């Protein structure tokens with residue numbers, strides 16, 4: 001489903017990703033771990049198509065298509081979803097209004113019929129209940145004044161609403177209390193599907209107890225430096241990144 | 250006001266734009282024969298207009314007095330707007346569609362006119378049925394269709410072209426006309442007083458709550474025809490009325506002058522809500538053409554506990570010069586001004602309000618949202634004046650500016666005069682930009698760049714949009730998006 005080859009990415013002329021290789025097949029969940037500043041969020045933004053993240057070398061292929069050539073909204077319509085590390089506030093736009101506009105924009109781009117307000121409302125309410133997102137939150141301006149955990153839960157609500165094919169979760173677990181972590185993990189697991197792939201970025205092995213990955217990649221210095229099964233997370237926890245990076249070298 | 254969904258409108262817009270090779274949706278001209286007053290402005294022009302309207306002598310005299318005053322006045326130059334000198338002798342001051350005496354039903358209306366309205370997305374039939382809005386459609390200078398009169402008659406509400414009111418209710422018109430905006434008020438208002446072509450008269454009797462929103466569509470159609478609309482709304486003791494004014498104009502290369510005057514009178518405990526969506530031709534991307542909009546709008550809270558509320562969404566015109574104001578004469582009276590002014594490309598907007606506190610315990614509230622894009626200049630100019638007698642006057646002002654790109658400008662010019670130490674005046678102002686991360690967030694969730702901008706800007710304007718009646722709010726939201734098309738790379 002996703003094939004990243006020798007990816008080099010620069011921001012403002014500064015190279016952040018330096019020859020990254022990664023491939024995920026449909027039905028799999030992969031985790032990315034790595035020290036602060038190693039380029040995890042950069043990778044997630046590049047996949048989602050953020051402006052200013054220049055691909056200087058290499059390629060990203062998504063379902064056989066060159067992802068790098070598409071604007072972010074086209075990627076979203078084709079099923080790429082990024083749950084952001086720092087969700088953005090949009091004053092004056094109610095969460096419900098935002099969800100409806102986004103969902104219908106995606107549907108329109110795919111040539112599907114738009115859902116009416118009542119249809120969206122029903123679906124959102126159902127999914128929100130499962131994630132403990134309150135009715136009141138849906139009426140408030142998007143992310144404005146939301147607590148860190150509320151913002152993260154709203155990201156997962158969007159994932160469950162848009163039903164993406166490739167979901168990238170950038171530190172969705174940071175800032176979540178134990179109960180919320182479980183809810184979010186349940187939400188993610190409910191979306192596990194043979195037709196869907198997920199890339200979970202995290203610092204904590206704890207999340208991987210709930211969302212068991214098929215593969216773990218360690219990102220350091222803009223490259224994947226180690227890979228393994230779910231037991232790699234435990235090893236990381238025990239040894240720390242320094243040692244793993246040294247071992248790999 | 251149409252029931253079509255936003256994407257449908259967007260699609261239509263795009264198609265029209267593609268067809269015209271222009272950004273303006275409403276740029277078309279209806280091919281209907283016009284009757285015109287001779288070019289230029291003189292006492293004869295004034296007499297021509299008055300005669301064409303079958304006006305009584307007092308009205309002609311009133312106009313002539315205004316004209317004589319006007320020739321001695323100078324065009325104001327204090328606003329932050331720039332335009333080539335207007336040659337007032339090189340314009341037509343009156344145009345009426347030929348052979349269109351007042352029609353009582355839609356069946357009698359020229360199908361071409363109806364077609365024009367349809368293109369604008371304001372099919373009268375549909376509106377009557379769906380929105381329950383009484384529509385007095387002004388096509389150029391003559392009203393051609395008035396609807397819902399029966400229901401209004403029942404309530405005793407008068408809603409008619411002002412030309413008709415001058416003939417049918419001369420005493421009422423004489424009593425109030427020019428009492429809020431005096432004939433000599435300012436250059437443009439005086440010009441309007443001399444040559445106003447038509448407009449609307451509303452009278453709401455004592456204790457009556459007007460049973461529906463009153464709505465008038467103005468539309469400039471004849472080339473080089475200045476538009477001088479005149480509106481007078483009188484709300485008697487304890488009455489309420491909500492009036493909607495919406496405007497679109499076809500594309501023209503010559504600049505067109507528009508100088509309307511609106512007067513509102515609210516007597517004791519009366520409330521008038523006046524909402525405008527202004528979408529006149531703003532000129533093209535290079536600043537060519539577009540309407541010059543020099544408007545004088547003023548409301549007089551003449552009675553105690555009266556209230557006047559202005560809400561405006563200004564997206565059109567090459568130049569906007571407009572300061573809807575409230576004179577808070579009655580004790581405990583309330584004035585409100587909610588404004589969205591969008592200026593894109595080479596548009597210039599200098600708009601704001603004046604709140605004149607004369608009575609005790611008078612309160613005013615000003616919420617202004619200015620959005621500038623392209624090379625536009627957007628100025629908020631506001632005056633809060635508290636007179637000596639106005640014990641405990643209160644004002645709250647909030648001016649927010651949103652800039653898109655680095656070549657536009659936003660300016661805030663608040664004037665405060667207070668002659669009473671018990672007054673409390675609060676002023677807040679912010680300037681911001683649409684953040685790149687907001688745009689990206691929206692796009693990553695599937696919204697196109699323009700749709701994302703429209704959404705974010707609508708969020709920025711929310712407090713004002715909320716003040717609009719429901720059907721108008723929908724149209725206004727669409728307009729916000731359309732006006733900013735082409736403002737993101």
Ligand SMILES: Nc1ncnc2c1ncn2[C@@H]1O[C@H](COP(=O)(O)OP(=O)(O)OP(=O)(O)O)[C@@H](O)[C@H]1O
Pocket residue numbers: 011012014016034035036037038039040041042043085
């Ligand atoms: N706009 C930018 N301009 C310059 N450098 C940037 C920019 N954005 C990110 N960087 C740099 O790129 C590097 C990688 O950042 P990134 O956010 O991808 O790290 P991360 O792995 O997600 O870290 P964390 O675990 O702290 O979230 C960092 O050194 C960061 O300072």
Ligand SMILES: [Mg+2]
Pocket residue numbers: 040041042085170171
């Ligand atoms: Mg990060």
